[in-house]
Amino acid sequence: SSANIDFIVKPEQPGSYTIEFRVLSKKCGVRIEDSKTVNVNVEVLKPGPFKEGDITPTEVREGEExxxxxxxVNKGSGTAKNxxxxxxxxxxxxxxxxxxxSPDIPSGAYGHAQIILxxxxxxxxxxxVKVTxxxxxxxxxxxxxxYQVKVLSYLGEISDIKLPSTxxxxxxxxxxxxVHNTGDLDCTYEVRVSSNLPAEIMPKSQIVSVSKGSSDIAEFTIKPVEKGTLVLKVELYIKHLGKKVDSKTVSALAKEVSLKLQEVSQSEIYVNEKGYIKVTxxxxxDLDVNALxxxxxxxxxxxxxxxxxxGETIEVSIPVVCSKEGDIPVEIQVLDKNTGLILCTSTAAIHVKSKLIYWIAGITAVVAIVIVILALMYYKRKKSTTLPLPPPPPPSS
Known part of the structure; x- marks a missing residue:
């Protein structure tokens, strides 16, 4: 009969080894009954190559660490170390x-590592990535x-700008x-406005939150302070990233409204009677004015x-009533009725007359005339009623 006997051999180094097998007899003491040798070549099992597994997460947001x-995975037959x-x-x-x-990775097993991007x-x-x-x-x-990763983006555009051309x-x-959100995520934007000419811009920037695929409006107050071609630059930023995603400009012609007060005159003005102050x-x-x-x-x-x-010159008559005579101070203010802007101011004095003096003079003249007439009448009447003088006495003898 026969029997199979297994031995576990663990070579520590690669190379060629000779393994000797001996059959010893225990009955007859230690006696070799048979022996054989086997030549074995020991090779190192090669690890790798490594192939891609998964990467997590597969979807991230722009700007987020x-x-x-x-x-x-180790596709080789040996264990990968270090x-x-x-x-x-x-x-x-x-x-x-x-x-x-990563720890040592046996054949067919997965290793893992972490990176921060x-x-x-x-x-x-x-x-x-490189695996060593x-x-x-x-x-x-x-x-x-x-490995591939999808990055969800924050994007946006300035879809429309409205401002009068003049x-x-x-x-x-x-x-x-x-502002229109063209990105993959809801986004908070900062809209900034600047100008080439001096102008009051309120506010200088504004925050707008817009859902993905939607639009919203930001409004600014613009007041030009110098005439010329005003160019406004509008910039759109992703607020939390500070990233500019769009920029546009809009132009308008800033013109000046101006009036010059050339002359102040008046009509005859009497106390408590309507008269006119005339302003030229x-x-x-550069523009027509609706002047107040x-x-x-x-x-x-x-x-x-x-x-x-x-370019035109116009005289405007303003009806007034004064309660006293003499030289009266007058304040004149001219405004643009549409904007409330003060265009010019001036001060003057007008002369107001009283008709009482003329009434007194007239009455005095009438009285004088009446007196003269009465005197003449009296004189004529007296003359007609006077008797003739008596004749002189006769001469004495």
């Missing part, structure tokens, strides 16, 4: 932590692996900016509105 767990992974290329990412190590832009991105490892005897190997300096206008105005600006003329006398204000085309 993210820890990725990278899996890779396994390390290093990011060699990550387009569109900032590499915060680009290397890591911060995506700068959206889209489907590729991460290229050694076999049982320290021989070095390396493989290159590729502006009047010192007048406030509304600038309307429409010349439109020296205010005249203040004795604490009371009189108003008159007059349309004055650009």
């Amino acid at each position: 993210t820890t990725f767990t990278v899996l890779f 396994v390390e992974i290093r990011v060699v290329e990550a387009q569109g990412f900032d590499i915060i932590k680009g290397s890591d190590s 911060k995506p700068r832009e959206g889209g489907l991105k590729q991460i290229k 490892y050694r076999d049982e005897v320290g021989k070095y190997y390396e493989d290159t692996l590729y 502006l009047v300096i010192q007048k406030a206008y509304t600038l309307t900016v429409e 105005l010349r439109n020296t600006g 003329i205010k005249v203040t006398i004795e604490g009371k204000t009189y108003e008159e509105t007059k349309y004055i085309p650009a």
Whole structure:
């Protein structure tokens, strides 16, 4: 009969080994009954190559620092030792932590490592990593692996800007900016406005939150303070990233409204009777003006509105009533009725007469005439009623 006997042999070094088998007899003491030798070549099992496993997460947000767990599988027949992974290329990412190590990985098993990246832009991105490892005897190997990650982007555009094409300096206008979210996520934007000419812009920037695929409006108040071509630059930023995603400009012609007060005159004005103050105005600006003329006398204000085309001169009569005679101070203020802007001011004095003096003089003259007439009448009457003188006495003898 026969029997099979198994022996476990663990070679510690590669090479050629001779294994001798002996059959010893226990009955006859230690006696070799038979022996044989076997030659064995010991080789090192090669680990690798490594192939890509999963990467988690597979979807991240732009600008968010993210820890990725990278899996890779040992496709070789040997155990991989001293396994390390290093990011060699990550387009569109900032590499915060680009290397890591893994425990020994037997044949067919998965290893894992962690890397930290911060995506700068959206889209489907590729991460290229290099895996290095050694076999049982320290021989070095390396493989290159590729992983894909989707980065959700924050994007947006200025879809519309509204502003009148002609502006009047010192007048406030509304600038309307429409923001459209073209990105993958809800987003909070900052809209900034600047100008090439001096202008009051309120506010300088504004925050707008817009859902994915939607639009919203930001409004600004614009008041030009200098004539010329006003160019407004509108910039759109992702607020939490500080990233500019769009920029547009809009132009308008800023014109000046200007009136010059050339002369102040008056009609004959009597106490408690309506008279007229006459104001001569010349439109020296670029635009027609709907002028509001205010005249203040004795604490009371009189108003008159007059349309004055650009380049023309017009005399405006304002009816007034004064309660006392003499030289009365007058304050004159001219405004643009549409904007409330004060265009010019002036002070003057008007002379107000009293008719009482003329009445007294007239009455005096009438009385004098009546007296003269009565005197003449009296004289004539007296003359007609006077008797003739008696004749003189006769001469005495």
